Amino acid sequence: MDHDPFLLKLTSFIKPLPSVADRVLYLARQDPVDFKELTKVIETDPILSTMIVSLANSPMYNASGRAVDSLDRAIVFLGQGRIMDSVMAYMTRSIREDSTEEWPLGDLNFWKHCISVAIAARMLAEKMHIPAADKCFIAGLIHDVGKLALLNYDPSAYRTVIEEVVQTKRPIEFIELGAFGVTHANLAGQISRHWKLSSHFMKAISFHHDGPDPITGTLANVVRSANLLAKIAGYCESGNPYNMITTDLLVPHPRVNQEDIQDILTRLPKMVTDLSTLILGQKVDPIPVDNETKICVSVGIGNGEERVLLRYILSALGCETNFGQLKEDEDAIQVMIMDYLPSVAPEGKHIIDFQSWREQQRDIPSNILNIKSLRHWISGKLEDVKAIAV
Numbered sequence: 001m002d003h004d005p006f007l008l009k010l011t012s013f014i015k016p017l018p019s020v021a022d023r024v025l026y027l028a029r030q031d032p033v034d035f036k037e038l039t040k041v042i043e044t045d046p047i048l049s050t051m052i053v054s055l056a057n058s059p060m061y062n063a064s065g066r067a068v069d070s071l072d073r074a075i076v077f078l079g080q081g082r083i084m085d086s087v088m089a090y091m092t093r094s095i096r097e098d099s100t101e102e103w104p105l106g107d108l109n110f111w112k113h114c115i116s117v118a119i120a121a122r123m124l125a126e127k128m129h130i131p132a133a134d135k136c137f138i139a140g141l142i143h144d145v146g147k148l149a150l151l152n153y154d155p156s157a158y159r160t161v162i163e164e165v166v167q168t169k170r171p172i173e174f175i176e177l178g179a180f181g182v183t184h185a186n187l188a189g190q191i192s193r194h195w196k197l198s199s200h201f202m203k204a205i206s207f208h209h210d211g212p213d214p215i216t217g218t219l220a221n222v223v224r225s226a227n228l229l230a231k232i233a234g235y236c237e238s239g240n241p242y243n244m245i246t247t248d249l250l251v252p253h254p255r256v257n258q259e260d261i262q263d264i265l266t267r268l269p270k271m272v273t274d275l276s277t278l279i280l281g282q283k284v285d286p287i288p289v290d291n292e293t294k295i296c297v298s299v300g301i302g303n304g305e306e307r308v309l310l311r312y313i314l315s316a317l318g319c320e321t322n323f324g325q326l327k328e329d330e331d332a333i334q335v336m337i338m339d340y341l342p343s344v345a346p347e348g349k350h351i352i353d354f355q356s357w358r359e360q361q362r363d364i365p366s367n368i369l370n371i372k373s374l375r376h377w378i379s380g381k382l383e384d385v386k387a388i389a390v
């Protein structure tokens with residue numbers, strides 16, 4: 001941990017890793033792993049033991065659904081890297097319990113965002129075939145924990161930060177810097193050091209709001225892209241609905257294509273619900289997606305980044321979009337989202353005027369986009385179309 005007294009004070013609400021977690025992380029890092037010793041240490045903590053058995057039976061880790069019913073089997077089944085996931089999931093629950101301040105936009109919403117970033121990061125890493133999928137999950141899980149440290153350090157000042165995000169439409173990290181002289185991202189990086197995680201974590205977490213790392217497939221880029229995907233999927237109540245638009249929405253990677261991203265967006269809600277319920281110990285409802293009504297949407301707007309973002313949001317809302325060739329489906333409602341309104345609407349197609357949303361965003365700097373607003377607007381417009389079409 002940095003010895004700067006101000007940083008120490010800011011992070012004081014985050015406890016060091018409990019000795020059992022510390023020992024488990026140490027043992028899990030050894031090569032070869034002594035699974036007997038690992039089991040002996042883990043079984044001294046009933047909450048961690050339960051978490052490990054539950055994770056070994058969760059759909060995210062156990063696609064076959066074959067029951068893993070004892071702790072020693074669960075430890076071997078999960079293996080080295082995923083034991084670290086379990087320890088961080090365990091820490092997440094204790095951070096939540098230790099926080100005396102309620103997240104201004106809903107405590108559950110905050111954690112659903114973190115868990116969705118963790119899952120999206122793991123899925124992205126798997127699609128990229130990078131070996132650090134476990135690291136991506138952990139980095140995603142704790143990437144925003146600095147927000148809770150700031151909130152617990154000075155609740156009234158941090159609530160003002162969140163209000164300012166809404167009123168001034170500036171990204172949260174700039175407002176935090178003005179109010180505290182540090183961003184939640186930098187602080188979360190410090191916390192990862194406090195927990196003795198490697199410098200890769202610290203770098204990835206500290207820079208998750210910065211521009212893309214020029215090297216594709218790094219932990220930093222995976223967390224940055226996962227944060228954006230989580231917001232697109234609707235997990236955007238983390239106090240920061242904006243995303244910086246640089247050259248690419250998602251850091252391009254030769255092994256990740258648009259179908260992969262759509263696949264992540266489609267599977268994310270159920271996984272978030274399952275894992276949130278497991279980690280947080282309370283029932284968590286999924287974000288509702290209408291799979292009953294078939295809607296085909298073609299997106300005809302000029303700005304490339306906005307076009308891609310819209311298509312991903314539409315995918316997350318359960319629509320078929322024109323990433324590839326739109327299938328002609330007579331049963332589906334046909335929608336076109338356009339930059340301008342054609343003088344004569346094509347027969348059988350519903351037109352949504354994208355400029356009406358753009359108009360509402362006039363006072364927002366052109367290099368950022370409000371993902372929450374765009375998602376909300378488009379789902380409202382689709383509801384209107386459905387009401388007319390049915």
Ligand SMILES: [Fe+2]
Pocket residue numbers: 143144184185208209240
């Ligand atoms: Fe963040």
Ligand SMILES: [Fe+2]
Pocket residue numbers: 113117143144227238
């Ligand atoms: Fe985030």
